[in-house]
Amino acid sequence: xxxxxxxxxxxxxxxxxxxxxxxxxxxxxxxxxxxxxxxxxxxxxxxxxxxxxxxxxxxxxxxxxxxxxxxxxxxxxxxxxxxxxxxxxxxxxxxxxxxxxxxxxxxxxxxxxxxxxxxxxxxxxxxxxxxxxxxxxxxxxxxxxxxxxxxxxxxxxxxxxxxxxxxxxxxxxxxxxxxxxxxxxxxxxxxxxxxxxxxxxxxxxxxxxxxxxxxxxxxxxxxxxxxxxxxxxxxxxxxxxxxxxxxxxxxxxxxxxxxxxxxxxxxxxxxxxxxxxxxxxxxxxxxxxxxxxxxxxxxxxxxxxxxxxxxxxxxxxxxxxxxxxxxxxxxxxxxxxxxxxxxxxxxxxxxxxxxxxxxxxxxxxxxxxxxxxxxxxxx
Numbered sequence: 564x565x566x567x568x569x570x571x572x573x574x575x576x577x578x579x580x581x582x583x584x585x586x587x588x589x590x591x592x593x594x595x596x597x598x599x600x601x602x603x604x605x606x607x608x609x610x611x612x613x614x615x616x617x618x619x620x621x622x623x624x625x626x627x628x629x630x631x632x633x634x635x636x637x638x639x640x641x642x643x644x645x646x647x648x649x650x651x652x653x654x655x656x657x658x659x660x661x662x663x664x665x666x667x668x669x670x671x672x673x674x675x676x677x678x679x680x681x682x683x684x685x686x687x688x689x690x691x692x693x694x695x696x697x698x699x700x701x702x703x704x705x706x707x708x709x710x711x712x713x714x715x716x717x718x719x720x721x722x723x724x725x726x727x728x729x730x731x732x733x734x735x736x737x738x739x740x741x742x743x744x745x746x747x748x749x750x751x752x753x754x755x756x757x758x759x760x761x762x763x764x765x766x767x768x769x770x771x772x773x774x775x776x777x778x779x780x781x782x783x784x785x786x787x788x789x790x791x792x793x794x795x796x797x798x799x800x801x802x803x804x805x806x807x808x809x810x811x812x813x814x815x816x817x818x819x820x821x822x823x824x825x826x827x828x829x830x831x832x833x834x835x836x837x838x839x840x841x842x843x844x845x846x847x848x849x850x851x852x853x854x855x856x857x858x859x860x861x862x863x864x865x866x867x868x869x870x871x872x873x874x875x876x877x878x879x880x881x882x883x884x885x886x887x888x889x890x891x892x893x894x895x896x897x898x899x900x901x902x903x904x905x906x907x908x909x910x911x912x913x914x915x916x917x918x919x920x921x922x923x924x925x926x927x928x929x930x931x932x933x934x935x936x937x938x939x940x941x942x
Contacts, residue, residue: 587614587619587620587621587622588620588621588622588820588824589621589622589623589624590613590621590622590623590624590646590647590816591623591624591626591630591645591646591647592606592609592610592623592624592625592626592645592646592647592648593626593629593630593631593636593639593640593644593645593647593648593649594606594625594626594627594628594648594649595628595631595632595633595636595648595649595651595763595764596627596628596787597627597628597787597788598627598628600627600786600787601783601786601787601842601843601845601846602649602787602808602839602842602843603625603627604842605716605835605838605839605842606625606627606835607625608834608835608838609623609625609831609832609834609835609838610622610623610624610625612830612831612834612835613827613828613831616827616828616830616831617823617824617827617828618827620823620824620827621820621824621827621828623647626645628764630644630645631644631645631648632762632764633649633651633654633762633763633764634654634762634764636648636649636650636651637650637654637655637658637708640708640709640710640811640812640813641708641709641710641813642709643709643813643815643816645813646812646813646816647713647810647811647812647813648810648811649808649809649810649811650710650809650810650811651743651763651806651808652666652807652809653666653743653744653745653806654743654762656745656891657891658704658707658708659704659705659708660704660887660890660891660892660893661698661700661701661704661887661893661895661899662694662701662704662705662712662809663744663745663887664883664884664887664893664896664899665690665693665694665698665701665899665903666690666744666806666807667744667745667746667804667883668690668880668883668899668900668903668904668907669686669690669717669746669804669805669806669807670746670803670804670876670879670880671686671880671903671904671907672685672686672720672805672907673720673803673804673873673876674876674877677907677908677911680719680844681844681914681917682719682720682805682911683717683718683719683720683805683840683843683844684717684840684841684844684910684914684917684923685907685910685911685913685914686717686805686807686907686910687715687716687717687807687836687837687839687840687927688906688910688913688914688926688927688930688931689903689906689907689909689910690715690717690807690903690906691714691715691836691927691931691932692906692910692930692931693899693902693903693906694712694714694715694809695712695714695931695932695935696931696934696935697902698899700893700895702941705811706814706941708811709813709814709815710811710812710813710814711811711812711813711814711817711940711941712809712811713809713810713811713812713828713829713832714809714810714829714832714833714835714836714927714931714932715807715808715809715810715836716807716808716835716836716837716838716839716840716843717805717806717807717808717839717840717843718781718783718805718806718808718843718847719781719782719783719805719843719844719847720781720803720804720805721747721779721780721781721802721803721804721805721806722779722780722781722782722797722798722799722800722801723740723777723778723779723797723798723801723802723864724777724778724779724780724782724784724785724790724794724796724797724798725738725776725777725778725794725795725796725797725798726770726773726775726776726777726793726794726795726796727776727777727795727796728795728796728860729776729777729796729798729868730865730868731865731867731868732754732755732867732868732871735754735755735756735868736754736755736756737755737756737757738756738757738776738777739756739757739759739774739775739776739777740756740757740758740759740775740776740777740778740779741759741761741766741769741770741775741777741778741779741780742758742759742760742779743763743779743780743806744804744806745886746802746804746879747779747802747804748760749879750779750802750804750872750875750879751779751802753875753879754871754875756777759774759775761774761775763780763784763788764788766778766780766784766788766790767788767789767790767792767793770790770793770794771793777794778790778794779802779804781805781806781843781847782797782799782846782847782848782850782851783842783843783846783847783849783850784850785797785850785851785853785854786846786849786850786853787846791850791853791854791857791859794854794859795859795860796859796860796862797851797854797859797860797861797862798862798863798864798868799851799861799862799863799864800863800864800868800869800872801864801868801869801872802872803872803876808839808840808843810832810835810836812828812941814941817941818941818942822937822938825937825940825941826937829932829935829937830928830932832932833924833927833928833931833932833933834924834927834928836924836927837920837923837924837926837927838920838924840923841920841923880900883896883900884896884897884899884900913926913930914926
């Protein structure tokens with residue numbers, strides 16, 4: 564009888580341990596960056612934040628460049644191969660036309676009054692606020708992919724990174740340039756270059772093998788994807804434009820969570836948006852500095868090229884709305900660009916006093932993420 568009681572107590576303890584272990588719901592995040600890169604570090608910190616904000620009810624495992632590549636992320640997340648992922652929407656133009664149009668308004672940040680080294684902090688705030696709080700059609704097209712939009716960070720402005728010198732319009736003409744989205748493809752064509760659509764994960768090899776002459780990329784990718792080991796010239800000031808870095812979650816997985824877990828995720832996503840944007844800001848600087856130290860030419864674009872670039876941006880902004888209406892049937896373009904102009908100006912002022920990532924995360928939370936109605940969002 565004594566043995567039986569002890570056995571029952573041991574069995575009860577094992578059941579309690581199993582129940583406790585099961586209580587923590589583990590989420591999976593498929594990241595497209597290499598291990599040990601800055602963005603992957605931001606995702607690892609996000610996983611810790613989710614566990615902390617949920618009181619241990621949620622945990623997260625990050626899969627850097629192993630579960631899904633950026634090119635595979637949309638279909639994989641839609642089918643539930645991962646619970647969350649970074650979806651680079653320009654890779655999927657037909658699926659996310661409204662989001663891509665709004666992202667292309669990042670060129671607003673290249674204009675006088677909004678430009679600056681920290682303009683990405685403002686644009687990440689502006690685009691997240693617009694999509695999360697003011698754009699039902701954005702959320703509808705995300706839901707059509709069986710996903711829910713969780714907010715976005717932003718890169719700094721794109722620079723031209725080349726294996727050959729490009730110092731004049733004549734030298735730019737005919738160059739094969741990796742274009743990671745519609746804006747950069749239009750820019751390359753307008754400049755007489757040849758846009759090449761290729762994933763960021765394949766760009767290093769393409770530059771190494773002479774398939775590409777240049778890539779239009781964020782300077783952080785000089786270190787994140789080792790472009791520093793192949794390019795010889797980096798030109799700032801063109802083509803410009805910033806790449807939004809949104810997190811999406813599988814819609815079925817989101818709807819299966821309780822409101823407390825959803826609120827914890829959103830709190831953590833405010834932090835992720837801030838940290839991802841801050842990481843890109845820091846790594847863009849590191850990419851430039853490390854390039855100079857390695858003997859790579861880092862220079863502002865020539866005056867002639869810069870003048871051409873500014874003219875193109877102004878003309879292109881006026882044409883974006885018509886382009887998306889004609890190609891994808893997006894009907895809210897005029898309202899969207901007006902809203903984004905207002906938000907870009909507002910966020911340029913809001914970030915003036917921000918000195919670190921913690922302050923940025925608090926700003927994003929207070930101004931955007933805390934205002935989401937968790938009970939109805941994504942339902």
